[in-house]
Amino acid sequence: MTLLGPLRLDCGAALAPVEIAYETYGSLNAAKSNAVLICHALTGDQYVASTHPVTGKPGWWMRLVGPEKPVDPARDFIICANVIGSCMGSSGPATVDPATGTPWGMDFPVLSIADMVRAQALLLDYLGIDTLAAVIGGSMGGMQALSWPVLYPDRVRAALVIASTARHSAQNIAFHEVGRQAIMADPRWRKGSYYADGDVPASGLAVARMAAHITYLSEAGLTEKFGRRLQDKTGADCDGSSFGFDADFQIQSYLRHQGISFVDRFDANSYLYITRAMDYFDLALPFDGVLASAFMGTKTRFCLISFDTDWLYPTAESRRIVHALNAAGAEASFVELSSPFGHDAFLLECPEMNRIVDGFLRAGATK
Amino acid sequence: MTGLRPDLRIIADNIAAGSRVLDVGCGDGALMAALRDSRQVRARGLELDPANVSAAVTRGLSVIQGDADTDLVDYPSDSVDYAILSQTLQTARAPHKVLEELLRIGRQAFVSFPNFAHWRIRMSLLTHGRMPVTRLIPEAWYETPNIHHVTIDDFRELIALRGWTCDGEWFLSGDQQTSRGMANLLAEHAVFLLRR
Structure with missing residues (x-):
């Protein structure tokens, strides 16, 4: 699909048109209050709960998203969009630059995590969705989920951030x-x-x-x-x-x-x-380096989950976010789960994670 | 409030409706859930055990996995009406510092703990010469999380030493409230409401 844009990017350039490829599951209710946005990781895509067209593999988060799962199309209107810069149908270096008629290549503007989130917001505008019941993401998806309430404080009621960080470390x-x-x-x-x-x-x-x-x-x-x-x-x-x-x-x-x-x-x-967008990610940067300021006055409920063997985005990074959320007076939950599988744990079978996600999302549904 | 542990019921009965609460060592969130459902209290929790945190989050509560000894510094001053520490004081590495943090974060603090000077514990130590194992202190000395046993009189002395104000005292024996008289001997359990 093609959206008109233009999208003003952090680097100063404007991207138009902005193409966004996305999948949806379930249906939007009359009050438009059951939209859940799933954000994918670095090499992920929109096929969160459906067969990948290239690999033929099942959706990448079917342990969490699907019938009888914590994010359930019977109840939720689930949206998952390919991030801009990626290569599964959304605007990126492999798509055609309208100015030249050839693929952008390295002339594509350098992106930020916030740019990806703003593109998702454009998609929500297009879909007629004002407010998300929840935004959920792991790893780079968690960076987006964390950025959502900061960039659009009135558009997201709950943010679930799994195995992620508020900034990229030197490592x-x-x-x-x-x-x-x-x-x-x-x-x-x-x-x-x-x-x-x-x-x-x-x-x-x-x-x-x-x-x-x-x-x-x-x-x-x-x-x-x-x-x-x-x-x-x-x-x-x-x-x-x-x-x-x-x-x-x-x-x-x-x-x-x-x-x-x-x-x-x-x-x-x-x-x-x-990877460049992830490296530039530092949520506190526009707030004089004070992460708590990013969340000040937020009405969004947060839930953070880390894994004890994840050394890519270790528990200390989640704790840093929790500290900031506490300082901002935000409603926040956090738990470190035990898993032998490192960072990848968030994509693998983890009944405890499913229980927490389910409880956290259900708590929002009753409000 | 039925079904709550007796000390938690005392705390719950004395919390103003609609107030903000931080429950330190909240366990599976039983008190927080009761306060939320019956008194519209905005409750937050801090809990060490991940399984308990999961149980509480599953109840829809906002609970953070962390340690009272190290993580209370993350909370802003005067951010809640009540900070609650129930049956956790005796497990802290530095109980006096945890209490200071509670009174910094909350305008008031509820603190409940098992009284180590209860006559049954005294008898047990006197007659057997062994570390007492009772209903409220059920683990053997080598595996108990209770590393700072405290008596009611010790706690009162600490309150006086630090210049804190005691806004309320409740005492329990056999899950029933008992009088203040000779509480240090007759109460199994104490609940204090403190203010800076």
């Missing part, structure tokens, strides 16, 4: 920089102009994904799943290595698979733009 930026440099070092990247011949910087993007994927897991989780176990290859001695550079270890082949399968569904330039 977060460092890992992203490794990924971006891997893409840019790929000779096929060609300063982002690879759309014409389709010869994409697959090697660079795969390495970027591999490096990032490590940050989504935990050391304990990796040890449990792979340990130092070797690949069981025919003709190879399982007790010894090949003394070469093949994927001897299971963890190697797992990571390589993660990298290779990723390039089939994701655009390298989108990866550059979205």
